[in-house]
Amino acid sequence: MKALKITYWVTTSIVALMMTYSAYAYLTQPAMTQAFNHLGFPSYFRIELAVAKLIGAILIITPLSSRIKELAYAGFAITFISAFIAHTASGDPVSIRIMPVVFLVLLSVSYYTYYKLPKAV
Incomplete structure (x- = not known):
C-alpha cells in the first residue's frame, strides 16, 4: 500500500510540475512562440493551452471528486x-517526439495508481 501511494504521488507530482512549467514557458518564453508557429498553431492556442495546463495541474493534485480528476x-x-x-x-526529431509519450506513460501510471488507492487519498 505504501509503495502504491508513493508511486501515485511521485508520478502525479512530476506530471503536475511539468505541466505547470510548460504553461509558464508558453506564456513567457519567445522560443515557445516560435515552436508553436513551427507546428502551425496560432498564437492564441498557446495561451489557451497554458491556461488549461495550469487548471489541469491543480485539479490532479487537489482532493476533488474522481469525476473532475478524470476530466x-x-x-x-x-x-x-x-x-x-x-x-x-x-518532422521533428525523435528526441522531441518521445517526450509526450514519456509523459503519457507517467500520466497512465498516475491514473492507474489513483484508482488502486483507497478513496481517502
Whole structure:
C-alpha cells in the first residue's frame, strides 16, 4: 500500500510540475512562440493551452471528486497524444517526439495508481 501511494504521488507530482512549467514557458518564453508557429498553431492556442495546463495541474493534485480528476486526466492524455502527432507531422526529431509519450506513460501510471488507492487519498 505504501509503495502504491508513493508511486501515485511521485508520478502525479512530476506530471503536475511539468505541466505547470510548460504553461509558464508558453506564456513567457519567445522560443515557445516560435515552436508553436513551427507546428502551425496560432498564437492564441498557446495561451489557451497554458491556461488549461495550469487548471489541469491543480485539479490532479487537489482532493476533488474522481469525476473532475478524470476530466483532467483525459485532457492531459489528449494533449500528450496531440503533441506527439503534431511533432511527428511537422518532422521533428525523435528526441522531441518521445517526450509526450514519456509523459503519457507517467500520466497512465498516475491514473492507474489513483484508482488502486483507497478513496481517502
